[in-house]
Amino acid sequence: MPRTSNARAQLISSAAKLFQRQGYHGTGLTQILTESGAPKGSFYHHFPSGKEELAETVMHQAGKEISGLVMSAFDRSDTFIAGVDAVSLSIADWFSRSDFAAGCPITSVMLETVPASSRLGTASKEVFREWSGVVTSAALRDGYDMQTAKSLGQAMVIALEGAWIVARAERDPNAFLTAANMVKSLANTPPK
Amino acid sequence: MPRTSNARAQLISSAAKLFQRQGYHGTGLTQILTESGAPKGSFYHHFPSGKEELAETVMHQAGKEISGLVMSAFDRSDTFIAGVDAVSLSIADWFSRSDFAAGCPITSVMLETVPASSRLGTASKEVFREWSGVVTSAALRDGYDMQTAKSLGQAMVIALEGAWIVARAERDPNAFLTAANMVKSLANTPPK
Numbered sequence: 001m002p003r004t005s006n007a008r009a010q011l012i013s014s015a016a017k018l019f020q021r022q023g024y025h026g027t028g029l030t031q032i033l034t035e036s037g038a039p040k041g042s043f044y045h046h047f048p049s050g051k052e053e054l055a056e057t058v059m060h061q062a063g064k065e066i067s068g069l070v071m072s073a074f075d076r077s078d079t080f081i082a083g084v085d086a087v088s089l090s091i092a093d094w095f096s097r098s099d100f101a102a103g104c105p106i107t108s109v110m111l112e113t114v115p116a117s118s119r120l121g122t123a124s125k126e127v128f129r130e131w132s133g134v135v136t137s138a139a140l141r142d143g144y145d146m147q148t149a150k151s152l153g154q155a156m157v158i159a160l161e162g163a164w165i166v167a168r169a170e171r172d173p174n175a176f177l178t179a180a181n182m183v184k185s186l187a188n189t190p191p192k
Numbered sequence: 193m194p195r196t197s198n199a200r201a202q203l204i205s206s207a208a209k210l211f212q213r214q215g216y217h218g219t220g221l222t223q224i225l226t227e228s229g230a231p232k233g234s235f236y237h238h239f240p241s242g243k244e245e246l247a248e249t250v251m252h253q254a255g256k257e258i259s260g261l262v263m264s265a266f267d268r269s270d271t272f273i274a275g276v277d278a279v280s281l282s283i284a285d286w287f288s289r290s291d292f293a294a295g296c297p298i299t300s301v302m303l304e305t306v307p308a309s310s311r312l313g314t315a316s317k318e319v320f321r322e323w324s325g326v327v328t329s330a331a332l333r334d335g336y337d338m339q340t341a342k343s344l345g346q347a348m349v350i351a352l353e354g355a356w357i358v359a360r361a362e363r364d365p366n367a368f369l370t371a372a373n374m375v376k377s378l379a380n381t382p383p384k
Contacts, residue, residue, distance in 0.1 A: 022305075022308070025304075107303065112218050114361065116214070166346065169316040185377035185378040
């Protein structure tokens with residue numbers, strides 16, 4: 001059993017893994033407790049409102065991890081276009097390492113709970129906007145105008161989320177290449 | 193209570209609506225029976241393997257409906273590019289009519305069950321390939337070469353699935369416009 005100081009982190013990490021594989025409703029509290037090794041008392045201590053609050057925390061934490069990954073992919077790339085490839089590869093790798101079994105941690109919870117849960121609705125919207133903001137900033141740094149940079153931000157989130165779904169069904173990360181190609185085409189020839 | 197001849201159709205349609213809003217595990221058999229008005233005996237008569245078999249049927253039927261909608265959008269459009277706009281509008285309308293609450297019927301089930309269920313994994317893959325095949329055929333009819341037409345087919349499915357997710361979080365169909373713009377850019381300037 002982990003020490004109390006680790007229990008919160010263990011609960012978040014176990015819940016994230018389970019939600020990504022079997023969704024929100026398919027993941028019971030008992031399974032989260034078993035996988036994390038955290039005592040039930042510590043669960044209600046850290047998440048007094050229960051599973052919904054845990055899911056909200058999972059979304060924000062996974063959101064930050066993916067933001068970091070997107071930011072670092074753009075930072076090590078010379079151009080926005082090269083950054084788009086680096087981001088797609090990096091998400092594709094993350095997905096492949098799960099043996100093609102783990103979906104996006106935001107989408108996996110959101111599709112079952114939104115709009116019924118306004119708390120999880122707000123969290124999903126915030127995380128997607130945070131990701132698209134990171135992409136928009138990278139596009140601005142490479143000289144795109146604000147309107148184009150904003151639509152590239154939204155496009156990148158749409159393309160990656162869609163690729164994650166098709167890649168899961170196909171058990172093949174190739175869809176992430178197509179996603180990158182779409183965003184790069186939009187960056188090269190933004191529509192009037 | 194519907195007549196037995198209608199029970200199967202009612203079960204499929206009620207399950208589809210519920211899966212799209214609250215996912216696969218969040219939808220219990222009791223709720224499907226209540227919403228459909230079908231007697232429990234008729235459920236096991238029509239779906240002897242249970243809920244998984246019902247979900248597989250829902251996926252194939254919803255898959256065919258969306259294929260039909262995509263096909264008819266391309267049929268009434270003069271060019272592939274115009275067809276991409278028509279398809280996106282048509283999915284955006286479908287989504288908006290659900291008051292931004294109903295996700296893609298395939299994805300809603302797939303993310304919770306695949307790869308654990310090979311039956312639902314096969315169904316998801318088949319439906320996504322069917323959709324992308326319809327788009328590929330439309331691209332071929334408009335003169336694109338086979339390789340480009342195939343990647344446009346996959347791109348359209350990725351873009352629409354991703355848009356459906358972002359639109360659900362935002363409760364706003366604008367993401368479908370961005371999705372259409374990406375696919376049109378790819379159609380105008382396919383990458384080397």
